[in-house]
Amino acid sequence: MVALGMNSSVAFLSFLYITCVMSASWRPTPAPEPNSLVSSPNPEANSPEPSPATLADSPETQLPPTAEGLFDVTDYGAEPDGETETSSAFLEAWNAACSHNGDSTFYIPEGTFLLGPVSITGPCHNNQPPKIVIKGTLMAPPNLSAFPDTNWIVFQDLHGINISGGNGEVPNIDAQGEVEAWKRNSCSKSEKCNKLITSLRFNNVSLGTISNIAVSNSKGFHVAFLDCDNINVYNVSISSPGDSPNTDGIHVGMSTNINITSSNIGAGDDCISIGPGSRNISVSDVKCGPGHGISIGSLGKYTDEEDVVGINVRNCTITGTQNGVRVKTWPGAPASHASNFMFTDIVMINVSNPIIIDQEYCPSNSCKSTSEPSLVKLSNIHFKNISGTYNTESGVTLICSSGVPCENIHLIDINLNPTEPETPREGRFNVKGVVNGLEILNSSF
Ligand SMILES: *[C@@H]1O[C@H](CO)[C@@H](O)[C@H](O)[C@H]1NC(C)=O
Ligand SMILES: *[C@@H]1O[C@H](CO)[C@@H](O)[C@H](O)[C@H]1NC(C)=O
Ligand SMILES: *[C@@H]1O[C@H](CO)[C@@H](O)[C@H](O)[C@H]1NC(C)=O
Ligand SMILES: *[C@@H]1O[C@H](CO)[C@@H](O)[C@H](O)[C@H]1NC(C)=O
Ligand SMILES: *[C@@H]1O[C@H](CO)[C@@H](O)[C@H](O)[C@H]1NC(C)=O
Ligand SMILES: *[C@@H]1O[C@H](CO)[C@@H](O)[C@H](O)[C@H]1NC(C)=O
Ligand SMILES: *[C@@H]1O[C@H](CO)[C@@H](O)[C@H](O)[C@H]1NC(C)=O
Ligand SMILES: *[C@@H]1O[C@H](CO)[C@@H](O)[C@H](O)[C@H]1NC(C)=O
Ligand SMILES: *[C@@H]1O[C@H](CO)[C@@H](O)[C@H](O)[C@H]1NC(C)=O
Numbered sequence: 001m002v003a004l005g006m007n008s009s010v011a012f013l014s015f016l017y018i019t020c021v022m023s024a025s026w027r028p029t030p031a032p033e034p035n036s037l038v039s040s041p042n043p044e045a046n047s048p049e050p051s052p053a054t055l056a057d058s059p060e061t062q063l064p065p066t067a068e069g070l071f072d073v074t075d076y077g078a079e080p081d082g083e084t085e086t087s088s089a090f091l092e093a094w095n096a097a098c099s100h101n102g103d104s105t106f107y108i109p110e111g112t113f114l115l116g117p118v119s120i121t122g123p124c125h126n127n128q129p130p131k132i133v134i135k136g137t138l139m140a141p142p143n144l145s146a147f148p149d150t151n152w153i154v155f156q157d158l159h160g161i162n163i164s165g166g167n168g169e170v171p172n173i174d175a176q177g178e179v180e181a182w183k184r185n186s187c188s189k190s191e192k193c194n195k196l197i198t199s200l201r202f203n204n205v206s207l208g209t210i211s212n213i214a215v216s217n218s219k220g221f222h223v224a225f226l227d228c229d230n231i232n233v234y235n236v237s238i239s240s241p242g243d244s245p246n247t248d249g250i251h252v253g254m255s256t257n258i259n260i261t262s263s264n265i266g267a268g269d270d271c272i273s274i275g276p277g278s279r280n281i282s283v284s285d286v287k288c289g290p291g292h293g294i295s296i297g298s299l300g301k302y303t304d305e306e307d308v309v310g311i312n313v314r315n316c317t318i319t320g321t322q323n324g325v326r327v328k329t330w331p332g333a334p335a336s337h338a339s340n341f342m343f344t345d346i347v348m349i350n351v352s353n354p355i356i357i358d359q360e361y362c363p364s365n366s367c368k369s370t371s372e373p374s375l376v377k378l379s380n381i382h383f384k385n386i387s388g389t390y391n392t393e394s395g396v397t398l399i400c401s402s403g404v405p406c407e408n409i410h411l412i413d414i415n416l417n418p419t420e421p422e423t424p425r426e427g428r429f430n431v432k433g434v435v436n437g438l439e440i441l442n443s444s445f
Contacts, residue, residue, distance in 0.1 A: 069104040071097035071130065073113070080111020082139060087116045098124035106130040110170075112137045117147055122158040132163040134172045134213065142179035144194060150220070151201040158205045165213030168237060173215040173222075175199045177244060181219035182268075185245040188364050196220025196246050202228050211235050221248045222267065228255040236263040242290030242320075244268035249291065252278050254306065260286060267291040271321070275299070276336070277306035282314070289319035293351070295326040296341060298361050300333020300376040308338040315345045324354035324390075325383070328361035329376040329401070332369030339379040348388030350419045355383050355445075356397040357406065359433060373403030373433070380408045387415040393428065395445030400433030407436050414443035 071093045074080060078089035090113075097106040106120075115138045122129050140152050152175060155161065165172040175181075175197070187193035197219040206229040214237040215222045222238045225231065238249040249265035252258050253275035262285045265271040271288035274281055274296045288294060294313055299305060318324045325343040348354040359374040378400070395416040400406035416428075428445050 069100060069102055070107055071100070071104060072107045072109060074109060074111075078108075078113055080109065080113055080136060082112035082114055082137075084114060085116055085141075086113045087118045090115060090118055094120055094130075097130035098122065100130070101125055103128075104130040106132045108134045108136050108138070110136045110166075112139055114139050114141065115153070116141055117149065117152055117154075119154045119156055120158075121154075121156045124158070127159055129158045129161055132161065133165075134163070135166045136172070137170050138173050140175040140197075140199070140219070142176045142181075144180055144184065144197070144219070147195070147197050147219075150195050151198050152219070153199065154201045154203060155205050156203045159207055161205055161208035161210075163208070163210045163213065165211075168212065168214060171214045171216045173199055173213065175216075175218045175222075177217045177219040177240065177247065182244050182247075187246055198222075198224045198251075200224070202226065202231070204228065206230050208232070209234070213237075214239075216240060217244070218247045218267075220246055221251050223249070224251040224253070225255045225258060226253050228252075228258065230257045231255075231259070233258070233260045234262045236260075236265075238263070238265040238267060238271075240267045242266070242268055248273050249288075251275060252281055254278070256280050258282070259284075263287075265291065270295045271318075273297070274308065274311055276302075276308060278308050278311065280310045282312045283316065284312070284314040286316045287319070288316060289321045289349075291321050293318055293321045293323035293326055293353075295323065295328055296338065297326070297328035299327075299329040299338055300336060300374050301330050303334045305334070305336045307336055309340055311341045313341075313343045313346070317347045317349065318351055318354075318388075319349040320351070322352050323356055324348045324351045325386070326353070326356045326358065327378060327381065328356075328358045329374040329378070331360045331362055331367050331374055332372035333359075333374040333376050335375040335377070335404075337377045337379070339377075339381075341381045342384070343382065343386065344384040346386045346388075348386065348390060348416065351388070351390050352392045353397055354388065354390045354395055354416055355386060355411070355414070356399075357381070357409070358397065358399050359401045359406075360399050373401040375401065375404055377401075377404045378406045378409075381406070382410045382412065383414060384410070384412040386413070389417055389419040391419045394430040395428045397430040398432070398435060398438075399430070400435050402433045405434035405436045408439075409435055409437065410439045410441070411443050412439070412441040414440075414445050416445040 076089040076093040078086035198221040199218040240247040247268040249267040249271040254277035271291040
């Protein structure tokens with residue numbers, strides 16, 4: 001046993017070599033969350049949009065915008081009655097706004113719009129997309145059969161976007177997952193489950209802000225970024241019940257320089273998940289819960305995944321979640337690198353696994369190999385100033401690969417206590433696999 005409950009002492013354990021589970025009584029039981037739809041190189045999942053409604057379908061009518069540069073979807077025939085399908089009106093308004101010579105705004109006024117799957121596609125006139133303002137509520141068709149692909153609203157090939165919502169009093173993007181999608185979700189039972197539909201999907205979008213928008217009840221992920229760069233997400237609210245399956249809040253994959261800040265995220269899966277190929281991602285001032293916490297991963301599900309480098313998670317409050325801050329990689333994962341992560345100034349309230357590295361991540365026994373170690377090399381991971389409470393046996397869990405050791409893991413100023421005060425016990429530190437360079441400073445858990 002390594003020193004447990006290292007109160008304020010300084011322990012520097014270099015080349016710590018541990019091959020046993022420190023706390024045999026407890027193992028993380030990751031719930032099923034196959035983050036397979038967005039970050040996967042799986043050609044089926046990432047196939048181009050078949051564009052269920054396109055400009056070609058819509059009549060050539062040119063209704064004048066009510067004000068110069070303002071393109072209001074209701075002027076193009078969208079009925080805010082929550083019952084009339086509006087996707088062709090949306091696309092007509094978008095295409096007019098996108099091709100407008102000068103500043104323009106794509107405007108969705110108050111009211112409820114039933115909207116089927118759409119692709120909001122650029123590039124636009126002068127490579128300057130319209131500003132997008134969503135005051136009302138976009139409601140997805142409840143039935144999965146209305147979705148030929150795995151996305152609801154796709155933003156594609158836009159450079160310089162500004163999307164904002166309302167005052168936070170109405171949901172802006174409601175996918176109605178509760179009606180059919182969550183009930184028919186079978187991902188916990190098999191890897192081949194019904195398609196999961198992402199509500200807001202950003203593909204090849206750069207230089208933008210997404211703010212003051214409320215996204216709820218997604219059928220799958222609420223928001224996902226793929227091949228994006230330089231995006232600021234702030235003051236966003238995401239809400240789905242804790243038991244809604246596979247409803248990640250925000251997923252980032254193959255993207256760089258993404259900031260997520262000042263936002264509230266409650267979901268049935270990870271509040272934020274950061275997948276392969278992500279670099280320079282910053283998460284700050286986020287409140288997370290319910291959900292599965294803020295995760296890097298899962299990594300190593302597919303071959304040829306790109307590295308993950310430079311993730312900063314700061315000043316977040318995580319409440320009542322399955323995990324707090326987590327790094328997860330699949331057993332048997334092919335080689336890649338994941339490095340330079342900082343998790344600082346984080347408050348945990350009654351979280352199950354507040355700090356966890358899990359290189360044996362295998363939801364619903366769906367891995368190809370559980371005996372082969374993950375070959376995702378984890379290095380330079382700092383956990384600093386993390387305090388609060390947890391409700392399991394283990395405040396800190398490090399399940400590292402036995403094939404490629406975790407390198408330079410720092411636990412500094414960690415102060416975690418059981419939610420229910422109880423008699424002292426052992427086993428709050430669960431370590432498995434190989435760690436080279438573990439520093440524990442001024443910490444108790
Ligand atoms: C939607 O699903 C419900 C129940 O699953 C079914 O009764 C209804 O016919 C479906 N509607 C459409 C338009 O497919
Ligand atoms: C985006 O639009 C919002 C709301 O109109 C505005 O406050 C903000 O300054 C804009 N951001 C940028 C980068 O243009
Ligand atoms: C954030 O959203 C709230 C309402 O949801 C609003 O009152 C506030 O002004 C917004 N803050 C910013 C910086 O836009
Ligand atoms: C982004 O654009 C590149 C180059 O056009 C393309 O190869 C890639 O598939 C696009 N990514 C997405 C998610 O659409
Ligand atoms: C993200 O935040 C960092 C540090 O706060 C800042 O330097 C960077 O410009 C921000 N990126 C975007 C896309 O706003
Ligand atoms: C990450 O951010 C740093 C500093 O803001 C910058 O120098 C570097 O180029 C960025 N990396 C990528 C991959 O964009
Ligand atoms: C931390 O985040 C909260 C919102 O959760 C914000 O009100 C506060 O200003 C942030 N503090 C710092 C030091 O950034
Ligand atoms: C530690 O984190 C908490 C919560 O974000 C913050 O209030 C506090 O100021 C931080 N302490 C230090 C020394 O930075
Ligand atoms: C802590 O979480 C556990 C399990 O999620 C729950 O049963 C318990 O009521 C919570 N306790 C508090 C004080 O919130």
